[in-house]
Amino acid sequence: MKHTKLALLASAALALAAPAAAQVKLNGAGATFPNIIYQDWMLTYNKAHPDVQLNYQSIGSGGGIRQFSDGTVDFGGSDAPMSDSAIAAIQGNVLHIPTVLGAIVITYSVPGVSQQLKFTPDLIADIFLGKVTKWNDARLTSVNPGASLPATDIVVVHRSDGSGTSYGFTDYLSKVSSDWAQKVGKGTSVNWPVGLGGKGNEGVAATVNQTPGGIGYVELAYATSNKMAYGQVRNSAGKYITPALPSVTAALAGALKTLSPTTDFRISITNPDGADAYPIATMTWLLVHKTYSDIAKARALVQFIWWAETDGQARANELGYAALPSQLRPWIETRLKSISVDGKPVWTTAAR
């Protein structure tokens, strides 16, 4: 009885004190790919911490980086890491914090083929370079012995809008094909050698489905929720991998092996080592400053991110994203602890 009274008193005092503690409002903007899980995280987090209001606008990675650099938002989101020159422009005051992973799948519609097709890395590059132009090309039939591939033209479909998906895909192609790296390179929009442009995942998907002989790339979550056909891709260990969320987490785990805990998180996780790793995996980052001026804001932001990196990860698979491998957590923790206001770290103990 006494305890409940005390608790009541305490909560009343808290309730009185709450307005004094003031609402912390954090604004973010950036990539569209992680938008679904970010909104979910923010809603859930706000329920547990009503004094922290979070807001994220999915305006695209480019816009996110710009607004973050201009200081109009407290944090940014991006599917493509900031370039060295962009980081230099804000005096290096940025940390890239990975949040979730995604995968890019090769989707196609080939008349008369119902089985899952297999692709080698050089085949994908040559198809998107316009060097392989028919579905019954000898190189395609040799890796897909059972399939009756027709003599249809290959119609390449890529994203017409700038996107992190294109970034991940071209990053992968640049790694597996020196020809691609030289002629095209990687970026959110590139100068595609061949093909049609579709707007968004849905534009690529619709164009591929409506064009006999179409081939394109979309995010894994989009492909699975729309029951699209997608192919297996041979990884660096020589195994053909069906894209799935665990094989994406395996991809990052594979990529981490070669890295040290102090690494720059602007790493690319395409074409990693690891027997079970799906090679076209992408990472998305939150962009936060190393130093903030408002301690309440900085602390709330760091605590939210830590929550997202730990408890929040459980929501990933359900929403179509791959969770970060657990080895990454201590690395991220160190990074978050380095965020400071007036030279003092804002957050020292992880609330585990």
Add this chain to the structure above:
Amino acid sequence: MRLRGGFFCAMPRCYRSVTDAEYVSDRMTTLPIHPATTPHAVPAPAPTPQSEWRTLRGTNVGDRLYRATLTALALVLPLLLVTLLAELVVGAWPAIKRFGLPFVWTSVWDPVAGVFGAAPMIFGTLASSLLALLIAVPLALGVAIYLTEFSPKWLRQPIAFLVELLAAIPSVVYGLWGIFVLIPFLRSYVVPPLRATLGWTPLFGGVFYGNSLLAGGIILAIMIVPYIAAVSREVLLAVPASQREAALGMGATRWEAVWTAVVPYGRAGLIGAVILGLGRALGETMAVTMVIGNRHDISLSVLQPAYTMAAAIANEFSEAVSDLHLAAMFEVGLVLFVVTVIVNACARLLIWRVARGTAVGSRAL
């Protein structure tokens, strides 16, 4: 009162210019009003009616306020236009400095290497709009002429209503319809016979994938038909019956009456209708980007994919990471702005030349 003469219309002769003196004397001859009974409505016929009118105009506070408000409102829009232009130039400046004039005639678009040339988009914008006009103008004029001259009375309203309803459909719906209905239809029924008969011309060469200039042009045509048809109908309705009667009275068939008396009489307005459609076609974004193929290439063949400026801005602007890429997007916007202004200026010139001697029709604009 001076405002009556051509204030809202940039070119002369589209309204009959009426001077104050004319207006007043006109009224005075037909409607003799006693100056004592209506002191404010019309000034007394004095030896110098114009100067008296001017002094009277300045006295009423309400009038002055009203005039000031209207002047301010009239100035806001041009001001907005100038601001917009300035904003575009400022945003595009890094790209203008870097690429100069060749930006509009080079055709490499490589965000990775930071090389930008907008020629394919300028070409695609003009080509798709032109194609749309080629398809839409005969269709829309046909509808308008049928509705005003030939159709039974009970059919006029329903058809006019349904045609204008097309304008209410969101463009993304047109785009989806284009992907799922129009392109498969073109692929199976239109393009094979087209290639069989005209495949030897460069206009119909190459492999047809579906998303193409042709698909974009057709979608645009469908989208602008309601605008052209609606305005044309109004123009033709404004042609006085005496025109038709005179032609028919001289023994013309109805067909001849339409083409010799009605259409020429309203030609300025009809051209205006077409320009309205063209303006819409130049700026249309969503539906076009969904079906045109979004390829930075210039191809004479309408069966090949192309790109438009509006589509490129919608596609790449939000993810333009480098400053130069962003500036290039701004410059594309600037070019689109300039192209639109040039096209509209040419159109105005055309209307002005055509409208000499005829006045009706422009009124419907």
